[in-house]
Structures are given as structure tokens and as C-alpha cells.
Amino acid sequence: MMMAVAFAVTADAQGFLKRLKDRAINAAENAVSNKVESKVHRETDDAMDDVFDGKKSKKSKSSKSNDADYEDEEVEDTYDPQAGAAKSDFVRGGVIMFEDNMQGEQVGEFPSKWDLVRGNAEIATIQGQKCIALIDGDGWITPLVKGGIKNYLGDVFTVEYDMLFDDRAKDGAPSIEIDFMHESQRHDNEIFTIHYHMGYDKQTINCDFVRPTDEGWTSKEGHTSARECCVINDGRWHHFALSFNKRAIKFYVDGKRVVNVPNCKAGAGWMTIWSGGMEKRPTYVKNVVIAKGAVELYERNATDIDAKVAAVEKAIAETGKFVTNNILFETGKATLKPESMEEIQKVAEYMKKNPSVRFEVQGHTDNQGSDAVNDPLSQQRAEAVVKALEGLGVDGFNLRAVGKGSHEPVASNATDEGRAKNRRVEFIKK
Numbered sequence: 001m002m003m004a005v006a007f008a009v010t011a012d013a014q015g016f017l018k019r020l021k022d023r024a025i026n027a028a029e030n031a032v033s034n035k036v037e038s039k040v041h042r043e044t045d046d047a048m049d050d051v052f053d054g055k056k057s058k059k060s061k062s063s064k065s066n067d068a069d070y071e072d073e074e075v076e077d078t079y080d081p082q083a084g085a086a087k088s089d090f091v092r093g094g095v096i097m098f099e100d101n102m103q104g105e106q107v108g109e110f111p112s113k114w115d116l117v118r119g120n121a122e123i124a125t126i127q128g129q130k131c132i133a134l135i136d137g138d139g140w141i142t143p144l145v146k147g148g149i150k151n152y153l154g155d156v157f158t159v160e161y162d163m164l165f166d167d168r169a170k171d172g173a174p175s176i177e178i179d180f181m182h183e184s185q186r187h188d189n190e191i192f193t194i195h196y197h198m199g200y201d202k203q204t205i206n207c208d209f210v211r212p213t214d215e216g217w218t219s220k221e222g223h224t225s226a227r228e229c230c231v232i233n234d235g236r237w238h239h240f241a242l243s244f245n246k247r248a249i250k251f252y253v254d255g256k257r258v259v260n261v262p263n264c265k266a267g268a269g270w271m272t273i274w275s276g277g278m279e280k281r282p283t284y285v286k287n288v289v290i291a292k293g294a295v296e297l298y299e300r301n302a303t304d305i306d307a308k309v310a311a312v313e314k315a316i317a318e319t320g321k322f323v324t325n326n327i328l329f330e331t332g333k334a335t336l337k338p339e340s341m342e343e344i345q346k347v348a349e350y351m352k353k354n355p356s357v358r359f360e361v362q363g364h365t366d367n368q369g370s371d372a373v374n375d376p377l378s379q380q381r382a383e384a385v386v387k388a389l390e391g392l393g394v395d396g397f398n399l400r401a402v403g404k405g406s407h408e409p410v411a412s413n414a415t416d417e418g419r420a421k422n423r424r425v426e427f428i429k430k
Contacts, residue, residue, distance in 0.1 A: 017172055080205065091339070092241075092295025095291060096291045098143045106123060132286060134275035137274070137282070139275050141274075156293060158289075159241070165235070173233055174275045178358070190208070194242065195208075198233040205253065210264065222261065224259060229258045244268065320428065360402055361400065363378035365404075379401065380403070410424070
């Protein structure tokens with residue numbers, strides 16, 4: 001009898017283990033199935049976003065939020081205006097046409113320097129800073145420039161703004177656009193538009209544009225997309241900049257260029273900012289600047305580039321180094337000026353053509369200031385140049401940054417001209 005009972009217990013245990021194993025296998029299969037299904041749904045959503053250009057929610061309507069003061073002390077403003085500067089060629093236009101830092105505005109009121117296209121917008125405060133809250137899930141505004149005219153942009157202009165949206169909870173996000181229309185066209189009939197959806201872990205920046213050969217102003221047959229190029233839904237302030245020069249569109253996120261369209265139809269007269277599809281939390285915008293002027297139009301040909309690279313090659317072949325005073329920094333800082341990128345680009349092209357050669361990148365200063373300041377500053381500047389070269393595709397293994405301070409002058413520091421010569425960068429072949 002005892003043997004029979006033991007056999008029965010063993011059999012039951014084996015049956016229980018088998019059922020447990022079967023359940024584990026089923027659970028694993030379901031997990032894989034759910035993961036695949038989730039991926040398919042996400043890819044389908046991406047495809048649909050491409051089809052509808054992210055505008056499928058523009059017609060939605062909702063009730064107005066009653067909370068006029070959108071304080072959120074948990075969100076930290078960590079935007080660094082110098083972040084990614086080494087990879088950016090953005091230069092603000094020289095003549096400001098419109099600027100709004102929201103100072104002096106009253107919280108809860110409509111921003112006084114803007115007009116309403118649709119939906120609603122209010123002045124709000126985030127971390128004590130005033131900004132515009134685009135609310136109602138369909139906030140659409142336009143700058144009031146010169147009394148509300150719609151032909152102020154012209155064919156050469158820049159636009160900058162800071163924006164914050166918080167989707168850390170992953171419970172819904174809007175589509176956001178900055179749109180540019182001909183003066184004869186109404187909103188949502190753009191010559192070109194920058195749009196992005198704030199969902200997912202990383203954001204994709206899209207640009208639709210009218211080609212120069214297209215008739216009319218709204219066909220937007222041109223399209224480019226920077227897939228998952230940034231994270232801008234993290235509840236932090238991020239800086240956005242756009243340059244339009246005759247035909248070229250360039251768009252930047254935190255100093256990094258993500259859109260580069262060489263040929264778009266000119267004729268933009270006015271612009272709008274739109275945020276739609278998110279009723280729970282607003283999109284915040286501040287520090288909007290529109291200026292006349294733009295990033296230099298790129299019209300150089302391969303012969304010009306080859307000639308400049310040849311100059312670097314000649315100098316290194318004859319002297320073992322290339323010395324330049326055309327890599328410029330902000331005064332007292334290691335922040336590269338945008339105009340430095342042309343010089344760095346030709347050095348990068350030479351180094352990529354000679355991938356086995358190693359270089360010491362030396363930073364030199366004049367004698368203005370103490371060694372305690374100049375020595376670390378020159379090191380930081382050399383490191384900034386190395387970082388810029390790496391951003392242009394140079395292998396960082398072949399680069400070593402060295403700060404020389406003011407200890408190796410090549411001219412007298414008694415004159416402005418001499419000090420300018422001493423402020424230099426040297427690329428020493430090793």
C-alpha cells in the first residue's frame with residue numbers, strides 16, 4: 001500500500017511539474033507574441049504618421065484648462081545653449097524682426113505679442129520662468145509682426161525658440177509643428193513645415209516642403225525625415241533653431257543640425273506654431289526670436305574643397321604641422337564660434353584621407369590673463385576642436401588634445417595684431 005501511495009504521489013508531482021512547464025512555455029510564447037505585436041503596432045503608427053504628416057489630430061476640439069499657472073517644480077531646466085555647438089553651423093540673422101521673452105506678461109492671459117489662429121494659449125510659469133502654454137489639445141498661434149502683416153519673413157531668415165514637453169509618464173503626447181506659409185495662403189497650407197510627434201522614447205523630426213519647380217505653394221512633394229534623432233519629451237527645455245536662405249532649409253535641435261534641405265521653394269511670408277492632440281498637459285514655448293539673415297548658403301564645389309584640403313596637405317608635408325588662426329572661440333571660453341567649422345571641415349577632410357596618421361591638436365592663447373586661467377582654457381579649446389573633428393568623422397584614436405597656454409608665442413603680445421597671431425590652433429603630425 002505504501003508503495004502504491006508513493007507511486008501516486010510521484011505521479012501527481014510529475015503531472016504538476018509538467019503543467020507548470022507547459023504554463024511557463026505558454027507564458028514565454030505570449031511574451032514574445034506581445035513584443036512582436038507591440039513592435040508591429042509601433043511601426044504601423046510610424047507609417048501612418050508618415051502618411052498623414054502628423055496632422056490627423058488638428059481638427060480635434062476640447063474644453064479649456066482651468067489651471068492658469070502650470071508650475072512643475074519636478075522638472076529641471078537643464079538646457080545648455082552651448083550643447084552640440086561643435087556640430088552646429090547655425091548663425092542667427094543679424095537683424096531681429098520679432099523677439100518675445102514673455103517678460104512683463106500676466107499669467108493666465110493670452111500672450112500680447114501673438115495672435116490666435118485656433119485653440120487656446122496662455123501665459124504660464126515653469127520654474128519661475130514665464131512662457132506660452134499651448135493648451136486645449138489644439139493650440140495654434142502666430143507672431144504679431146509689424147501690426148499683423150503676413151509678408152515679413154522674406155527669403156533669408158532664422159527662427160529660434162525654446163520648448164518643453166513632459167512625457168516621462170508615457171501616457172500621451174502631441175504632434176507639434178512650426179509652419180511657414182506664403183502671404184496669400186492660410187494656415188496649414190505651408191511652403192514648408194517642421195513637425196514631430198513627442199511620443200516614443202526618441203523623437204523623429206520631419207520636414208515637408210514644396211520643391212522649387214512645383215506650381216503653387218502647398219503641394220509639399222518634398223520630404224525628409226531624421227529618424228529618432230533626439231529626445232525632447234523629457235520635461236526639459238530644449239532649443240530649436242531654423243535657417244532659411246533662398247532655397248536651403250536647416251533645422252537644429254540643441255545645436256545639432258537634423259534637417260538639411262538644399263532646394264525648397266522660396267516665398268514664405270508668415271509662420272505659425274502649433275501643438276495638437278494632447279489635452280492633459282500643455283506644450284510650453286519661450287524665447288522666440290525671428291531675424292533677417294541666415295546660415296551662409298552652401299554653393300562651393302568639390303574643386304574649392306579639394307584646394308583647401310591641398311593647402312593643409314602642403315603645410316603638413318613641408319613643416320609637419322598645420323597652423324591656423326581661423327578657428328575662433330567665444331571670448332574667455334572654449335565654445336567654438338560657428339564660423340570656425342569651415343576651417344575644421346578642411347582639416348577633417350585631410351585627416352580622413354590619411355586615416356593612419358596621428359595628430360596632436362594644440363591650443364594656444366595670448367598672454368591676456370594669468371597662466372592659471374589660460375593653461376586650462378587652452379586645453380579645453382584643444383579638446384573642443386578634437387570633439388568637432390570627431391563629429392565630422394575623424395577617428396578620435398588619432399587625436400590628442402594639448403593645451404599650451406601662452407607659453408609658446410609666435411608674435412609679440414604687445415600689439416592686438418600679435419596677440420591675434422598667438423591665439424591659434426596647431427595640428428602637429430606625430
